[in-house]
Amino acid sequence: MNTTPDPAQASSASHALGQDISTVLKGLVESSRDAVELEIRKAREQTCLRPEEKDPQTNTAWIGLAEAPVASRTAANRALDRMDQHLLADSWDKKNEVTDESTRALYFRKGDLGATAKIVEGGSRPTLEVIVTSPCAEQPVEHRMQRLEIDADYGKNSKYYDDGK
Numbered sequence: 001m002n003t004t005p006d007p008a009q010a011s012s013a014s015h016a017l018g019q020d021i022s023t024v025l026k027g028l029v030e031s032s033r034d035a036v037e038l039e040i041r042k043a044r045e046q047t048c049l050r051p052e053e054k055d056p057q058t059n060t061a062w063i064g065l066a067e068a069p070v071a072s073r074t075a076a077n078r079a080l081d082r083m084d085q086h087l088l089a090d091s092w093d094k095k096n097e098v099t100d101e102s103t104r105a106l107y108f109r110k111g112d113l114g115a116t117a118k119i120v121e122g123g124s125r126p127t128l129e130v131i132v133t134s135p136c137a138e139q140p141v142e143h144r145m146q147r148l149e150i151d152a153d154y155g156k157n158s159k160y161y162d163d164g165k
Contacts, residue, residue, distance in 0.1 A: 058141055061137065062132075
């Protein structure tokens, strides 16, 4: 029995997951706009395999990443509150919230997707980071990983992504 995914179905399913990641990421950026100006850095499929593995495109997951330096912890907390409200209103399950004197992190799930929003300390000032991920999925060997136009590297040459051609 052949367990290799059909290339057309795998590509379509991967594209749909990418669109889901994009929608969630854009919604989180918009929901927190009055507190911080998040910038989308990544909206792409990436390998789940170790770097030395052959054919990295055969096991992939989607990741969306947005971040912004924050002027104050108050602004960061206001943005996290807005994201919390946005995800709960969109039927996401809040799995955990971790808060202490130096950080605050929110963890959510909806179906196969996960979302994390957190304050990252370090450098000259804290950063607000939002990550949306999908689980790893098997892909056929001819699969080409995808980046969305909102990805900061979209259009750059890569042997794994076609958008740079």
